[in-house]
Amino acid sequence: METFENIHLDLSRQPGKCRLAEHGMGWKAAGGDTWTMPSNEIVSAQWSRAARGYELKLHTRTMGIVQLDGFEQEDFDRCRHALKTMYKINLEHREHALKGWNWGKADFTKTELLFNVANKPAFEIPFSEVTNSNLAGKNEVAVEFATADSTANGEAAAGKKKKKSFAQVDQLVEMRFYVPGTTKKGEGDDEASGGEGEEMSAATLFYDTIKEKADIGEVAGDTYATFMDILFLTPRGRYDIDMYETSFRLRGKTYDYKIQYENVKKFFLLPKPDEIHHLIVIGLEPPLRQGQTKYPFLVMQFKREEDMEFDLNITEEHLKEKYEGKLQLHYEDPAHRVVTQIFKGLTNRKVTMPSKDFLSHHSQCGVKCSLKANEGHLFFLDKAFLFVPKPAVYIPFERVAHVTLSR
Template identity: 65%
Template sequence: MEFSDLARGNDKRELRKGRSHLQPAVTLPFSFYPTNLPRRPESFDNIYLDLSTQPGKCKLAESGLGWRPSGGGDTFTLDSNNIGAAQWSRASKGFELKILSRSSGVIQFDGFDQEDFERLSKAFKIWYGINVESREHAIRGWNWGKAEFTKAELAFNVLNRPAFELPYSEISNTNLAGKNEVAVEFALSADQANGTQPAGSTKNRGRKAAAGPDELVEMRFYIPGTVVKTEKGEVEKEGDEEEEEEGEAQNAANLFYETLMDKAEIGDVAGDTFATFLDVLHLTPRGRFDIDMYESSFRLRGKTYDYKIQYASIKKFFLLPKNDDTHTLIVLGLDPPLRQGQTRYPFLVMQLKLDEEISLELNMTEELLESRYKDKLEARYEEPIHQVVTKIFRGLSGKKVIMPSKDFVSHHGHSGVKCSIKANEGLLYFLDKSLIFVPKPATYIQIENIAVITMSRVGGAVSASRTFDITITLKSGMGQHQFSNINREEQQPLEEFFKAKNIKFKNEMSDDTGGLIAAAFDNEDMSSDEEGGRPDRGSADEDEESVDEDFQADSDSDVAEEYDSAHESSGGSGSDAEMEDASDADEADAMSEEEEERPKKKSKVGK
């Protein structure tokens, strides 16, 4: 109700009762009439919040705005003091109102009609003192443009118009995929559930488009050229020579990567580092990483890739000794799995030396150690590195350490059995409630899901007499796993373990046939050994200790890429040399034959 309507129904002369004569009504100045009188709240129906699958009702009031789903659920509210800017543009479901908040990133409201712009702009102007900016997106479809880092999002502009925007809160990681290429990974629904976000953030509702069948998980930017970074800003390399002398030339992709890391706060973790382990060898994914351990997460820093993993993502924690009695494996089961490009790693496999000791003092106050980590962590450690890493991970994550079962000991007194999954060699460990194969591909099988285990011989006569395979069939049609090239001597320990755990198994191997085959080829094997040749016996050749050393040395090397699939099998350790010798012998024979034939041809010509 306007101020002038308050006196419209009254007689103006009654306002001047008691006066001797009538006077004309006093006209108030126009500036006196208030223009910011309280308005009724504005409400809009069928509005989608942050691409939610369910619409709701959006209401604007003087104190702030709110959104409630139509089918019931949590209500989202945003205080008026937290609204920094607002933008209006066309979107997928009509028109979109994008709000840049001061503390919780970007909030998107989609589903408005074009006629709603006037009501929204008036409400934002009167209540929040903000002008709603109307923006038009680039629709040319070009995949080249200019990247602009704003306060809350990364905008990709084409001809000075935004083609798309990437909120920093949606970016989980970024890596240098090449010399001029930067990969940007986006947060998944599981990542959002584990992460902690400030109040008012859209992450707390879990109603993102990730609930749908498809989701964008990675985007790559190709950024050529170099730039010169000065105190005033970044200047292209082709700029003035004076500015180039002041600054330092830098790869444009590296600058983009560093800026995105800073804006998205990927490398920054709340709190100080409790402990740091340098140059730790990882078998999955392959490479060496520095491990920084924080209060709620740990960070892997490598030459190419950088990861931040929450302790809440650790579902399983294994400590597995290797058969070489020199190394031990620390295996972390992650959910959601670690992503590197299009490859997922549900298990993180570290390899540490048993005889390497470390002296470490935790960067933690005594009050925090006593109040939160009492009987879980110690102030100082001076032990082998694998024990220190295990104790700190167990104390910070609160996960129980799973070790090999005491019910199983291999023929050679080890906890693991050497075997293969297709062409990948590794160790199969038998735990109290599960089986696990490491390092690649890391395979975890729960005993309660096993229907039957079949022991059989596959392959030629020689390999079949000394190795066998086991096929694990899972319940309810969950598939099966086959482990091949197991030493024949491990049959009895495996059968005893299966009986102890009440696992149903069947033996399809014939002992009589195997004995006859082994006896028939004994003479041939002896003759081949005497002549210096050696048959390929696969990973069952326990006498060839260099196999595990070769695999170990290969693992200890600095490997930057995971996609290096050059795995050496035990029987192929000398294959390259044998092939070279064979090729040299063939060439020598061919040359001798040519020398013998040449004089014959000359004699024919002479005749």
């Protein structure tokens, strides 16, 4: 048995005691829970310089990547001997690239993305940390990482990946890769492809590979409903909406988003004062991100006269068992009502309508106005003001100190 003191597990704030024994390994912080892993889980091990001294990185069969850091340089021989004799694993000594170059080669392994400079890794990105990826330009791919709030909210719903986000005051939330040139989709694959495949931009292939490896392209299970080409005023553009059991996905020409239903905190259905359109407003916490821009509200617009016939992709038994009284198999209503009812049934959120106590001079629920340079509409709800579409601003009455009216 080998024991090491002051070791951090998966970037934890608290150090603990790490113990290697024949049947497996364990780690425990003072006054905390014990983490254990059986010996047959470990596939390979690497030793490298890290922020807190030296790091032992373990690649496992089902638990992803396990990082243990805080080792001293002289611990290397003890670790190597313990791994060799107890687990029949060779400890590979890996040196990182220190040239400071920002160009290199990206290699995809089973569990992480390696960015190599002069055949040495500059940094690694575990796929379990990637929450989203988008084609930000013709040759640019944006990769978004788990934050503390998305981790806390998303972990239970996902029911699987353990995110390693121990958020500090400052945190890396996005990284962008410039990937020039074109490539053939089949290069490097098995010989059956013969090296011949459709030619596509290298950025698109990079993006597709990240989506597949990080398990963000598809959501487990079938779609319950898909709405095509829905007009969004915030963020602006047309998106397809795929609705699953625990989340929904927005698919646009440039951006893709996956949003857990439990991140939906508010839901509004508002008749626009032009008497032609209806707005559906969805409040999110944490907000949607596009680069530096945050979108705490999604705003969809539907024509009032547009009708929709819709059948849910769900069995009658499953509907009765889980959504009795919340959803129907068949809908035949105006489009804004159909979308609202399906969202309401799946998110379990109350739909807020404008207050019946307020009507404008033209007998409308909202009034046209401007917020700084942005034109929009101000709606009076029972407990708050809501300005839409951009920027969508929600002001509860209890936070209003005083109101000034001036011509």
